Amino acid sequence: MNRFDTFAMLDWSGGNDTGPRPCRDAIWLGVTRDGVDEAPMYLRNRAEAEAALVALIAAELAAGRRLLIGVDFPFGFPAGFARGLTGCDNPFAVWDWLETVIEDAPGGNNRFDVAGEINGRFPGVGPFWFNGLKREIAGLPRKDTRAGHGMTERRAAEARAKGAFTCWQMGGAGAVGGQVLTGLPVLNRLRRRFYGQVSVWPFEVLDKPVALVEIWPGLINAAVKPLGEIRDAHQVRLMARALARLPQEQLAEMLAVDAPEEGWILGLGYEAALIAACDDVLKPPPLRNDCFALPAGVDWTPVDDALALLQDRLRPVVGQTRAPLAQALGRVLAAPVTALRANPPEANTAVDGYGFAHASLTAGDQTLPLVEGRAAAGVPYPDSVPPGHAVRVLTGAALPEGVDTVILQEDVTLGAGRIAFRAGLKPGANTRRAGEDVAADAPVLAPGRVISPADLALCAAVGVADLPVHEQLRVAVISTGDELVEAGHPARPGQIYDANRPMLLGLVEQMGYAPLDLGRIADDRAALRAALDRAAEDSDAILTSGGASSGDEDHVSALLNEAGAMAEWRIALKPGRPLALGLWRGVPVFGLPGNPVAALVCALIFARPALRLLSGAGWSVPQGFHVPAGFEKRKKPGRREYLRARIRQGRAEVFASEGSGRISGLSWAEGLVELPDGAVTIQPGDPVRYIPYASFLSA
Known part of the structure; x- marks a missing residue:
């Protein structure tokens, strides 16, 4: 019975009340319930922590949820300790004994005195050591001078857990001895309060609604190190998440431990699995199946309306x-x-020269004695500069105490132990204030x-x-069509080389996303379905070219229709027009035209801003520039047009042919000229909007 609904991890402390503000050396509780993380809870003392655990257990029992509580101190001591202290090997006898002798309040406790009392029951000196109080305690050495007490230094678990502390050390960074003595009485009270509903691992069978287990956050140290801020808060949050995400069979394997007296650390030996499971990745909900649906009655869609619909209906899909x-x-x-921290972190000099207090200057030309030494970047002047004195300073050096102004060395006459310079220097000259760039x-x-x-x-x-x-957006690219063959391979009559796939893969990479090349797919619906399945499994968005219209061999649109998540947008655009948009197993699909010119234009105008939004970068419009036309053009109303163009001698010139099959024009061009939806007549010198290719990639 190892399936749990809620995982709660507790980082314990044996110290005093830590006050109302969250801090490092406090108690923290992290909870993951039904796979959803809660914000870590700050608990300022053990009384507050015990109350929080009581409330948590009561709430989970009332809701019918199984609860696993992990606590970061040992549940047992090295073999033989229980018998030496209580006369029997039962670890719960130690729990009972500690509950009767530990006196605990938010302002302090008697853990050091109890450690000394325990030491008196064993031969020699020890086994506990470290006294954190100002008074001496009989039997408790301040330093590790123990000998002859008969106990091993570590449990079997600590011997395997690199970096884990022995339970005998009562204080110091990372020590757990005080946590054990103050924590076990709390767990013992929980066992009695919820009698018959709590099991303690590995001493009891986990057949109750609540399980208490021992954890050590050091097992996931690699996942916590980069996060900074309050480390303990991250530890409990990530450990709860990791255990919640583990497969049930793996958690059951971790719990299959035989350590009836000493106890064990849950997850010991499974560090890699825990670190992988606590990876701080947030996945948003899947896209709605109607995110590409056009309003009722819409047939031809203006470009701006299509872009607005995409912007409104797409959301980031990356963690x-x-x-x-x-x-x-x-x-x-x-x-x-x-x-x-601030930049600069402290006031410093902007030049090589001499520093002094401006207020100490007199009228007229100045002569100031020099103090010995200098201030250099990374090597500050160690003393204060007296009023009426100057110090040698080098660029980037922190201003010594007593210096607020610097004069350029070129403006100074240097003598034996003194400098002379003209009047007129302003206060603060040639210095940088702390935080003047960034506070x-x-x-x-x-x-x-x-x-x-x-x-x-x-x-x-x-x-x-x-x-x-x-996370980096993953974009799958698929070319479709029996007529396609890979460049460099023999081409049969009627076949053409696949130009779209290398173009789109390169475009995806230039945009900063991770391209996934799924190759060329023949006009075979089953093969295309398999390719889309793989793309949906391994990517966050899919670009296809070809098969996006409604012909007999247009399998992209046919499969999206079968999936019930297809919209064929007939966009008032040249080149382009048909654009199949849909979802395949929750992943957005952009079905681009098969013509390379139309495919690139549609990818730049529609897929590019949509992919940015999916990637978390938000929606943006590529930056265009109004420049004089170096061509003439008469355009009819009804659709927007994009002409392959480049700038020469300050004017936009366009490719000689507007034919959508002229791939050479894509390479010739360095951007696009955008012509508006309405009718327009352009003469040389008229302003036109030119969008460089680079604007699509950087905006």
Whole structure:
């Protein structure tokens, strides 16, 4: 009976009340219920923590949910301790004994005295050590001078858990001895309060609605290290998530432990599985099946209306994680970033020169004695500069105490132990104020930003080592059609080389996404269905080319229709027009035209902003520029047109042919000229909107 609905992880503390504000050395509770994480709960003392556990157990029992509570201190001691203390090997006898002798209140407890009393029941010196009080305690050494007590130093579990502390150490960073002595009485009271409803692992069979287990957050240390802030809060949150996500059979395997006296650490030996399961990835809900549906009665859709519908109905589909700066370039920021410290962190000099207090200057030209030493970047001047004195400073050096103004070395005459310079220097000259660029705790980057090299520099300067980012959007690319053959392979009569797939894969990569090449699929519905199934499994969005209309061999639109999530948008656009949009197993599909010119234009105009939104970067419009036309053109009303174009001698020139089969025009061009929906006559010199290819990739 190992299936649990709720996982609650507790980070314990043997210290005193930590006050109303969350802090590191406190008690933290993390809960994952039915697969959903709750925010970690700060508990300022053990009385508050015990009350929280009582309320949690009562609530889960009332709701009929099975609850697993993990606590981060040992449930037992090395073999032989229970008999030495209580006369029997039952670990619960130790729990009962400790409950009778531990006196605990938010302001303090008697754990050190109890440790000394226990030591008196064993031969030699020990086994407990470390006295954190100002008074001496009989039998409890302040340092590890123990000998002859007869106990092993570690349980079998700690001997295998690298970095785990022995339960005999009563204080110091990472020590758990005090936590055991103050924690076991609390667990014992919970057993009695909820008698018959709580099992303790591994001492009892887990056949009750509530299970108490021993954990050690050090097992998932690699997942917690990069997160910063209050480490204990992250530990309980991620450990609860990890255990909740594990397959039931793997959790059952972890619980299959025989340690009837010493106890065991849950998950020991399964560290890799726990770390993988606690990966901080958030997946949004799937897209609705009608997200591409057009309003009733709409046939031909203007470009702007189609874009507005996409923007309104799509949502980000990628999870979130954290990435170190070295791996964050080009990723999409998932949450705001604030400065961990100011930039500059302290006032410093902007030039090589001499620093002094401006208020100590007199009227007219100045002569100031120099103090010995200097201030350099990374090597501050160690003393205060007296009024009326100057100190040698180098660019970037922190301003010493007593210095608020710097004069350029070129403006100074240097003598033996003194400098001379003209009057007229303003207070604060040639210095930088602390935080004049960025103040500590100030926002520096907003969500949705695509991280640039300059952003990396800014984050590093304000002490941010890793960033909350969206997972990289994965985009599958499929070409369809019997007529296609791979470039470089023999082509039969009637076959053409597949130009769309390399073009679209390159476009996806240039946009910063992870391309998945699913190859060329013949006009075979079963083969295309299998390719779409794989794409839906391994990607977040799918680009297909060809088969998007309503002909006999247009299998993309046919399969999307079969799936009940298909919309064929007849867009008032040249080149392009038919654009099949739909969902395949919850993954958005963009069915692009088979013609390479139309495929690229539709990908840039429609797929590109949609993919940005799906990636978490938000919706954006590519930046265009109004430039003089280097061509003439008469256009009829009814649809928007995009002409392959480039800038030469300050004017936009367009490709000689508008034929949608002229692939060479795509390579010749460096962008597109956008002509409006209505009728227009363009003469050379008239302003037209030119959108460089780069704007589609960087906006």
